[in-house]
Amino acid sequence: MNAVAKLGLVILVASLSALAGNIISDLRFFGSYSSSGPLASGISGKLVFLKSTEYSISLTTDGTVEFMVLRLGDMMRPDVNYAEMALAYQTISGGCEVSFRPDRRGVYALVFRNLSDRRLNLGYVFRAPTSIFEQDYLLDSATVASAGLALAAAGLVIGRRQKH
Amino acid sequence: MGLITFLRWEVSSLTRPKLILPLAAFMFFSSYLGGEVHGLSTFIGGVGTRDLITLARRLGRMATTSIDGTYLALAFFSAVLASTSIAGELDSGILKFYLSQPMGRLKVFACKFLSVYMLLLSFGAASVYYRMFMEAPEDFPALLAASPFYIIQPLLLEASAILFTLSVSTYFSVVSRRAYHASLYSLFVLYSFYSVRMVSPGMRWFLPPYAFSIGIFELANLTYFLAFSLGLLILAIYIFTRRLEVP
Numbered sequence: 112m113n114a115v116a117k118l119g120l121v122i123l124v125a126s127l128s129a130l131a132g133n134i135i136s137d138l139r140f141f142g143s144y145s146s147s148g149p150l151a152s153g154i155s156g157k158l159v160f161l162k163s164t165e166y167s168i169s170l171t172t173d174g175t176v177e178f179m180v181l182r183l184g185d186m187m188r189p190d191v192n193y194a195e196m197a198l199a200y201q202t203i204s205g206g207c208e209v210s211f212r213p214d215r216r217g218v219y220a221l222v223f224r225n226l227s228d229r230r231l232n233l234g235y236v237f238r239a240p241t242s243i244f245e246q247d248y249l250l251d252s253a254t255v256a257s258a259g260l261a262l263a264a265a266g267l268v269i270g271r272r273q274k275h
Numbered sequence: 276m277g278l279i280t281f282l283r284w285e286v287s288s289l290t291r292p293k294l295i296l297p298l299a300a301f302m303f304f305s306s307y308l309g310g311e312v313h314g315l316s317t318f319i320g321g322v323g324t325r326d327l328i329t330l331a332r333r334l335g336r337m338a339t340t341s342i343d344g345t346y347l348a349l350a351f352f353s354a355v356l357a358s359t360s361i362a363g364e365l366d367s368g369i370l371k372f373y374l375s376q377p378m379g380r381l382k383v384f385a386c387k388f389l390s391v392y393m394l395l396l397s398f399g400a401a402s403v404y405y406r407m408f409m410e411a412p413e414d415f416p417a418l419l420a421a422s423p424f425y426i427i428q429p430l431l432l433e434a435s436a437i438l439f440t441l442s443v444s445t446y447f448s449v450v451s452r453r454a455y456h457a458s459l460y461s462l463f464v465l466y467s468f469y470s471v472r473m474v475s476p477g478m479r480w481f482l483p484p485y486a487f488s489i490g491i492f493e494l495a496n497l498t499y500f501l502a503f504s505l506g507l508l509i510l511a512i513y514i515f516t517r518r519l520e521v522p
Contacts, residue, residue, distance in 0.1 A: 112292060117290065117292060117295065120292060120296060121295055121296065121299045124296050124299045124300050124303075125299040125300070125302075125303040125401070125402070125405070126303075128299065128300040128301075128302075128303040128304040129303040129304065129306070129307065129402070129405060129406065129409070131304055132303065132304040132305065132306065132307025132308065133307055133409075135307060135308070136307040136308065136311065144314075144315055146315075151319070153320065154319075154320060154321065155317070155318065155319045155320070156317075156318055157315035157316065157317055157318070158315065158316045158317075158318060158322065158326060158329070158330055159314075159315045159316075160312040160330075160333070160334075160410060160411060182413075183322065183330075183414050183417070184413065184414065184417075186321070186322045187322055187417070215412075215413065216410065216411065216412075217411040217412070217413050217414050218330055218411050218414045218418075220318070220322060221315070237315070248409065251409065251412070
């Protein structure tokens with residue numbers, strides 16, 4: 112077997128094994144985070160690695176706060192209207208619960224914007240499902256595995272031609 | 276036979292599908308048995324380079340805990356590959372043929388050790404970095420650019436962990452006359468370090484594989500096991516080049 116075919120087979124096996132490992136590790140995914148404290152005027156928030164599953168966050172405040180969920184890339188862009196780019200957007204007075212589902216796994220920003228000039232109190236409970244199945248990971252793994260399969264097939268064809 | 280030719284020969288004998296496919300399967304699967312990226316990090320005003328460095332540190336930390344997941348696979352493949360490459364060839368008589376070539380024993384040993392080490396390191400590093408990349412595929416380049424140190428750190432710790440498992444396996448391969456004896460002794464010793472956590476969970480922080488997965492935080496432990504690995508390797512070189520009788 113030539114080097115191209117070997118490389119293709121290794122990529123195929125590696126991507127499928129990683130997919131199996133990911134499915135197993137997702138069974139012990141974290142449950143929830145909670146926090147409460149003062150919220151200064153303007154924008155602040157939390158950065159978190161999320162997966163493509165349903166999340167919910169319960170928020171309580173003694174004023175009016177805008178809550179948004181943004182991708183890290185969108186958050187880093189200059190001169191962007193955050194409300195337009197947000198995956199989830201809610202203006203909160205008192206308390207409410209927001210649910211959202213990222214399309215793809217990655218780093219997301221949970222953004223809190225204090226609309227008043229004074230310091231507010233903000234409390235939140237951020238919940239994730241205890242076990243999940245990542246559809247986007249499955250699709251990415253299938254893409255990598257297909258590339259490996261194509262490479263292995265090409266390697267085998269090249270190998271046969273070289274023999275003849 | 277030249278050094279490069281011999282190294283190529285060793286590498287081609289190790290990269291047979293029946294060896295590299297199980298290696299890929301075990302390493303990539305077990306890299307997910309370490310930790311997850313947990314926690315929320317705070318930013319105020321907007322997201323800056325400092326926040327990206329914090330994220331890179333958390334991603335790098337997750338990757339270093341993957342070394343804990345891959346440890347048993349590393350121990351198993353180090354034991355099998357080292358014993359096949361050295362004790363197995365001594366047992367079958369192939370080593371006698373190699374040593375009859377106009378090439379020093381040290382070069383033969385170096386080729387054998389390096390070929391196994393490079394194979395394990397390439398699969399170990401690929402599995403850890405594949406996992407890191409797949410955790411946040413679109414944000415990974417930004418995190419790498421913000422803090423290359425935290426992204427490269429898992430590679431250094433993986434290299435240290437492989438040096439440890441392979442030096443133990445190489446030592447037993449050199450002192451044992453039979454391949455299966457060498458495999459069994461290596462696996463027993465490497466698994467003993469792993470199994471301490473079941474008896475005394477607090478001790479695990481001071482022993483492999485945790486000593487490698489938290490390396491940068493416990494530099495003294497990491498240094499101790501690196502010195503131990505190098506000492507064992509030097510002893511194995513000494514036995515192979517000076518003491519080993521090849522029937």
